[in-house]
Amino acid sequence: MKDFLSLNNQLCFAIYETAGEFNKLYTSVLQPFGLTYPQYLVLLALWEKDEVSMKELGTRLGLGTGTLTPMISRMQENGWVRKERSKEDERKVFIYLEEKAHRDKSPITKRIAEEIQLCDISLTEYDELMTRLNELDQKLKDRSKSTGA
Amino acid sequence: MKDFLSLNNQLCFAIYETAGEFNKLYTSVLQPFGLTYPQYLVLLALWEKDEVSMKELGTRLGLGTGTLTPMISRMQENGWVRKERSKEDERKVFIYLEEKAHRDKSPITKRIAEEIQLCDISLTEYDELMTRLNELDQKLKDRSKSTGA
DNA sequence: TACAATCAAATCGTACACGATTCAAATAAA
């Protein structure tokens, strides 16, 4: 039990730090494009699937309305996306990618790919890490479901 | 190259999400104690080694003065720590744990341990994840050193 | 139809997190 606790302290710290480093790496690449890291994650989601509601976007990113609303507004001001209220259900607001987002996709991803290659991460490392992280993420979410409900 | 990019997108997203889930789990436990997750990480660092300067604390947590100064001030207002300017070098400010931080250490860690056990994480999982995360963290840091310098 | 419950966004208040700037103290150089 004591071992688990101290392991966990190390783990939560390692995740905290690595997330921070990732943030810094992406920030340095994205800054020239006038994008922040979380904003890039939004584009990533929208490049996968365009025309989604705030609700769906929030679910996919694990973000609430308090975070997303002002962030999307900023992205709209900067010409990345467009907000439009649904005609069928006026409660819903859909997000659409703007030209700029399509145009800049290639140069942005190219710059990121360049930067990532400097880190010299192997395919096995990616695989291993993602599998483990997703496992952990799932367990954390299961727990909150069982205790929170 | 294309594979690496899409793998990396998945990875940065997985870390982003898992970090968020960890944050939520700890927040739910720490809230009753009047602590935030980053504040707990500060206590964790100080329980390891007390009487450190802002500078050293920032280095250990990977946080800058712009984050740390207001955070420590809040923790001082709430009675967790005390700030004191060094006599030898008046530029330095040392942080000291207060009684409350010592007193609450045991109940806090106990509650966290309880919550973690619900997630059912194995020793191998901890080990594997931490090793991989630290490897990655190191590579990210090496890169920023070589490009930034 | 009418009214309650529900749902989607927006808003508000608090707390990180970072880069850039400022300021005082300490150290190095002239």
Next chain:
DNA sequence: TTTATTTGAATCGTGTACGATTTGATTGTA
């Protein structure tokens, strides 16, 4: 010594991030 540089904190502005509350639209039910 006097000046120049460096160093450690604090401050400022911008941008997440979250829970709680509010507002307006929709749906369910009497």
